[in-house]
Amino acid sequence: MFNIVEIYLDKENYQQKVIPSDYIENYLGGRGLGARLFVDYCDPTITPENSPVFFLTGPMCLSKAPLTGRFHSVFKSPLTNTIFDSSCGGKAGYYLKSQGIDSIVLLGKANSNKVIYISDGKVCFENLSLRGIEVSRREKTLKEKYGDDTSIILIGPSAENGVLFANSSCDRRFFGRGGLGYLLAQKGVTAIVVKMSKKDEKISDENKFEFVKNEIKKWIHGNPITSKGLPDFGTSVLMNLINELSILPHKNFKENHFDNADLISGETLKKYVKKRRACLSCPVACGRVTEKGEGPEFETLWALGANLGLSSIELLMELNELCYEYGVDTISLGGSIACYIEAKNLNFGDEKTVYSLIEKTLNAEGEGKLISKGSLRLAKELKKPELSMTVKGLELPAYHPKGIYGMSLAYGTSNRGACHLRAYMVAVEVLGIPKLQNRFIKKGKSGLVIYLQNSHSSADSSIFCRFLSLAVGDDYLARLISAYTGLNLSTEDYLKIGERIYNLERYINCQIGFGRKDDLLPERLMFDGYEDMLEEYYRGRGWDSNGIPRKEKLEELKIECL
Ligand code: SF4
Missing domain, CATH: 3.60.9.10 (Aldehyde ferredoxin oxidoreductase, N-terminal domain)
Known part of the structure; x- marks a missing residue:
């Protein structure tokens, strides 16, 4: 119970x-x-x-x-x-x-x-x-x-x-x-x-659970990303790769390449790492602890570094610690400051300006009060709404949509705004997991986005880390849950649960008033064919042309609560 x-x-x-x-x-x-x-x-x-x-x-x-x-x-x-x-x-x-x-x-x-x-x-x-x-x-x-x-x-x-x-x-x-x-x-x-307390749980099928768990450990140890890339360099192992592919946003997404990316990469950060940090029961330990405190993640190094033009790793480590102590999302902070710098014609890469804007934003003082409302609100207030790099009000993360089309559709159709983790298309379009897909192909891409959105929804609901799916397929995850809980899920059941969750979240958002207009990218990031991808996506989802789940789809998924 x-x-x-x-x-x-x-x-x-x-x-x-x-x-x-x-x-x-x-x-x-x-x-x-x-x-x-x-x-x-x-x-x-x-x-x-x-x-x-x-x-x-x-x-x-x-x-x-x-x-x-x-x-x-x-x-x-x-x-x-x-x-x-x-x-x-x-x-x-x-x-x-x-x-x-x-x-x-x-x-x-x-x-x-x-x-x-x-x-x-x-x-x-x-x-x-x-x-x-x-x-x-x-x-x-x-x-x-x-x-x-x-x-x-x-x-x-x-x-x-x-x-x-x-x-x-x-x-x-x-x-x-x-x-x-x-x-x-x-x-x-x-x-x-x-x-902490000591309550234990009864495992439904102990032998099967141990077997599947050990198989999963082997997959994790055999995968170069979960056994080498993430443990050795943390998430910022991606910095140089993403930059080389010219999809690393720079200067509020006006550019897609940062000349100094290597100076803020995982390889450079490694020199400062004192130890690794892990979530509970994780052998990968992708977190870093440096001499300045918490080690910055890839997204932070990008949001406060590449996107704002800062290339001092020491300064970025200091800013990361400051953000930790004040408690803010560094992606939204970096995105909002980038928007402000562009709107006010300030200089990207000016350390003093950026430091001062960050301090003021953390304290919501002076011009920081406006920035603290996020880039959508601040750009509207400054009468330059086109400078907000957001979808549904959430600042975009570190992959430039114009060079990775599946990810761009995932940003647009994410239920929580521009997010790379609702469907981590970087796995498919950059890392080749499970198989490399051409990142510039548009037609047919929506099927992969839908599949990953469903799969990740189930994983988030089972409380699996996103990186587990880099090493292990849905079939093993369904077997692991089944052995532990007795729920007896096939891979198909597992993915159906994800589809149900995604549709329920979408329907909730539609009731709030969200629809097709909110699935578009900022004007600067739109490209020919995006709306065709969106239409293909809606058809694949069984939603109408405004992106609202059809009654038959909700019934098929047994979303009875609406
Ligand atoms: S659970 Fe995931 S995020 Fe946490 S340390 Fe392990 S790999 Fe990193």
């Missing part, structure tokens, strides 16, 4: 409820379950500030199988106004599950700043403001108070300063995108402290 603890912030009480078993059969957990519960708990047109915020574990959470130690949050994003999900590699999900709690939902708003303490299945509320204090000191203060056997979901000063893309962290891993930190601050939640 899967359960949810409803936490009423205004009344300071809580209750545990059982989640119907068909929700788990149809949506698994994590992202998918969050979308299904979202419909039960609110009208999709609710304001983000009033929307419920879910934290969800998944069916594999206690399994200790490789790359399964993550958990999810689902909420309505203040940045995009869409339903939004975000995944984090901290231990709080595992600790919740170790207390017998499968998911929690925050409802209403607290009257003053609160720390929520969850221990032995009980929830306590404590008044505590840590306003203005950086994230690492907050964590230290809370660990001293509640003990080292806790995992803490935290916000930073930027969330309290009203930065719309403020993130939330847990054990130095992140709910990066979409503004979860901002929402928690709006709800008066300073931190959620989760105590």
Whole structure:
């Protein structure tokens, strides 16, 4: 039996409820379950500030199988106004599950700043403001108070300063995108402290589970990316490759190549790495720790480096640490500053200017107050909406759409705005996983995008790390879940669940008012044939010409809640 603890912030009480078993059969957990519960708990047109915020574990959470130690949050994003999900590699999900709690939902708003303490299945509320204090000191203060056997979901000063893309962290891993930190601050939640416990789970078929788990380990060890590239260089192993292919955006996507990319690459960063960091039960350990603190990820090195024209790796490490301490999504930060620099005719690559803009944005002061609203709002305010490199209000990540057409369609049709992780087409169009596809081909590409969107939706709902799918196919993942939970999923069932989740999220967004107009790319990034790709995609999905799922499609997928 899967359960949810409803936490009423205004009344300071809580209750545990059982989640119907068909929700788990149809949506698994994590992202998918969050979308299904979202419909039960609110009208999709609710304001983000009033929307419920879910934290969800998944069916594999206690399994200790490789790359399964993550958990999810689902909420309505203040940045995009869409339903939004975000995944984090901290231990709080595992600790919740170790207390017998499968998911929690925050409802209403607290009257003053609160720390929520969850221990032995009980929830306590404590008044505590840590306003203005950086994230690492907050964590230290809370660990001293509640003990080292806790995992803490935290916000930073930027969330309290009203930065719309403020993130939330847990054990130095992140709910990066979409503004979860901002929402928690709006709800008066300073931190959620989760105590470790010892509850175990019965494995449905232990022998089969051990067998499939060991097979998966072999695939991970045999794959050059998960056994060499990511462990040795972290995610920034991609920097030089993406630049060589001329798809590394530079100067707010005006250009697609950065001459100094090698200076901020994984190879250069390696000299500064003191140790690697891993999410729970992950042998890959793609995170870096440098002498300046948390090591920057590829997306951060690109967003604050290549896109803004900065080429000092030492400065980027310092900025990364600053962003960690304030708690912001570095992709949206970099995208918003790039937009501002272009709109105001400032100089890309000017270290002093960029540093000052970042500091002001983290504090939402001076011109940083406008930048802290994200590039869509700031570009509109400056009467230059064409300079915002966003889809559905979310800043684009590090792959230039004009050189990787499948990825561009994935950006456009992503349910949470421009995101590379809803369908990681880089695997297919750059890395050749499972087989290299020509990145400039448009016709027929939509089928791959749809397949990956469905597959990734199931993976996010099982709480698998995205990088697991670089090494292991859906068939193994379906067998792993089946052996552990007894759900008995075929590969087809597993992908059908993903399709159901994607359609439900899309339908929720359509109810909010999203449609075809929101699936287009910024004018600067549009190319001939994009709209044909979009039409082919809608047909493949069984949606109408405005991108709305047809009734027959929803019925076929048994999306009964709408
Ligand atoms: S590969 Fe990286 S992101 Fe994925 S689980 Fe491992 S450490 Fe976390």
